[in-house]
Amino acid sequence: xxxxxxxxxxxxxxxxxxxxxxxxxGAQLQAHIxxxxxxxxxxxxxxxxPGEDINEWLAVNTVDFFNQVNILYxxxxxxxxxxxxxxxxxxxxxxxxxxxxxxxxKPIEVSAPKYVEYLMDWIESQLDDERIFPQxxxxxxxxxxxxxxxxxFKRLFRVYAHIYHSHFQKIVSLKEEAHLNTCFKHFVLxxxxxxxxxxxxxxxxxxxxxxxx
Numbered sequence: 455x456x457x458x459x460x461x462x463x464x465x466x467x468x469x470x471x472x473x474x475x476x477x478x479x480g481a482q483l484q485a486h487i488x489x490x491x492x493x494x495x496x497x498x499x500x501x502x503x504p505g506e507d508i509n510e511w512l513a514v515n516t517v518d519f520f521n522q523v524n525i526l527y528x529x530x531x532x533x534x535x536x537x538x539x540x541x542x543x544x545x546x547x548x549x550x551x552x553x554x555x556x557x558x559x560k561p562i563e564v565s566a567p568k569y570v571e572y573l574m575d576w577i578e579s580q581l582d583d584e585r586i587f588p589q590x591x592x593x594x595x596x597x598x599x600x601x602x603x604x605x606x607f608k609r610l611f612r613v614y615a616h617i618y619h620s621h622f623q624k625i626v627s628l629k630e631e632a633h634l635n636t637c638f639k640h641f642v643l644x645x646x647x648x649x650x651x652x653x654x655x656x657x658x659x660x661x662x663x664x665x666x667x
Contacts, residue, residue, distance in 0.1 A: 496636075500644040508648075509595040512603050513587055515644060520577055522637045523610050527570055529630060530621050539566030544615030544658035566616055573609050580606060607641075607650040614638050615658040642666045 502511050527534070541563055542550040551561035552572045564572065581587050586602055588595060596602075617625065617634065625631050642663055645651045656663045 496640050496643050500647045509599055516603055516606055519641055523613050527613055533624050534567050536565035539620055542566045542569035545619040548658045550612050570613055577606050604650050607645050608655050611651055618659055639666050
């Protein structure tokens with residue numbers, strides 16, 4: 455997260471920061487991300503480094519984006535409450551209901567903070583599952599790895615959509631809008647580079663996404 459110096463008052467992360475997959479490869483790729491982000495060129499920063507494995511690159515970045523959203527939402531957790539946000543919406547036209555296909559098979563309507571909690575718990579369980587995100591260097595990725603990554607990014611996008619539609623004024627008053635915009639731009643460029651989110655899913659922030667691309 456070297457690019458983004460968040461003030462100490464905002465270091466209320468939603469949950470502990472995840473580390474990139476261990477092994478020298480994960481550390482090398484993390485260093486590459488930090489170095490390219492430091493240059494300020496986000497389009498360059500999202501590209502697959504020459505000679506690298508795409509799944510390794512997706513894995514390290516998935517952890518990174520999870521951490522970014524975690525920190526951003528953490529700054530809002532006292533404002534995004536069940537009374538302020540009784541449903542998980544992204545403007546008047548979009549409402550998200552939660553289902554993970556395992557413990558909750560039929561989508562349920564929950565408050566925004568509950569939805570984000572379910573969502574982050576679910577992502578964390580994917581990241582912690584060594585059969586999906588192998589920690590050992592050279593361990594194979596599962597055949598459905600990219601599908602899992604797509605679902606993770608699709609769900610992380612919903613947190614951004616909710617923040618922009620429901621809490622942007624609060625972000626501005628906290629003087630965090632430049633940070634939010636940079637994080638989201640990085641997120642959009644990465645998902646676009648690797649075609650991780652269907653265009654229809656991006657509809658709640660269509661104009662903002664178009665301005666980035």
